[in-house]
Amino acid sequence: MTPVPAAGLSEVGTAFCLAMILLVPLAALGLCLMNTGLGRSRSAAHAMLTALCITATAALVYFFCGFSWQGAAGRAAHVFTVAGKPWNWIAAEPMFFRGLPLDGSGSDSGASLAALLQMFSVGLAALIPLGAGTDRWRMAPACVSSALMAGLSYPLFAHWAWGGGWLAQLGLHYGLGRGYVDAGGAGCIQVAGGLAALSIAWILGPRRGKYAASGMPAAIPGHHTVFVLLSCFLALMGWFGLNASGAMLFAGAAPGEVVLIAVNTMLSAGLATLAAALITRARFGRPDASLCANGWVGGLVASSAGCVFMPPAVAALTGLVAGALVTLSVEWIDLYLAVDDPGGSISVHAVAGVWGLLALGMFGRIPAGRVLNGVGGGPGDSGQWLAQLVGVATLFGCVLPLTYSLNWLLNRFLPQRVSAEGEWQGMDLTELGAGAYPEFVIHREDFIQR
């Protein structure tokens, strides 16, 4: 094998990185609240409980086998050779985190921190499809689906990108810049989750009443706009942690660079929201709250890949474009592709994530002195855009078919969609036996075109 050494962290850096990692669950909380708020009131408790169960399942499966296949840079892995060059394709770690110094006693604290961060971020990735399956995705299949993601598709791609795998080594072996770079997880977490959301939306089909026979979609409004907007602030806090800890662990950022990361994250989210507000104001006559919230999270997602490699102005521009892309693609996916995605997960995570990865390749500036993925600074970073493109191609060409087939197979054995009657009653009554708001008696279907 050709090990790429992991980033070394000082004692202060380790403590700071740990503090940043502990902010990441706030991003998951933000996504939970957003998905719940954008769904119907009769499915609210189910959405929150399913999110909790998905997070728990993903963490458990990642602990069981996920990390053993993902590994960390510089540690044991399986390698094959193509045309004389090594291709590091999967890690060879023991299961159950064995071999990791979880008490901080060993010298490889980076691997332990990476494992902890991944335990949270795999839950975040597994929560993304829940937004696309709102109001009709049963809890048990949702948990099994998240287990498949945490145990197979996520660790595989995360090893390639973050564990010293072949994508990370594209620079070392093929001269493509510094190899595939994704500091905050735009590809590993967001695009992978967004593509899983697309698979789930395809497999489940649209909610009843969403599309009339004429083909026109009905607008089914979310039940709690305050939840949706509150979730944006929680997501911001979580993304500060996600981007900062990811950049320190996978992109060699120093603790002092967290200021730049936070500035870039904030600017990207802010400009994305303003872009969404302006576009919806121009198209519908007034700003749309849910699309602005989608734009905010889309800006956060787009900031992730290059959060430490972009000047603030470029990060702001990246966010601006992400906000426009998210706003327009939500409508396009709903209207023209007939994909019912109540949480906007496909646009927010897949579309904005792909844009963030490509923006890093086109506009990112990796400092010449920084050794990244085993490659030091050279004359420019020619080929970085191609490395990013190969990463995006891998997400669509490998992760999407894998995710779809796993969920399609699961659906054959364990139907993922609730029955028509259960959907009519609401997921709360059908699966939990009680509603989130027992004093509400509003169940008219005002949105259905009659």
Added chain:
Amino acid sequence: MRLAGFLLLLAGWGIVLSAVALLKSPPARSAFAIAGVGVEALGLALAIRSHIVPRGERS
């Protein structure tokens, strides 16, 4: 059509990987990689079309 779409996605990825692994000239490598992404785009379009429910069958 659905299977063809997903097979094209895989095929496009294969082209991208082959371009990176086998070609040495940067322009040729870039051109073939972009072509592979084009094949993936075609596959994605097919997969999308195969999942669109015909208008008359929507409920």
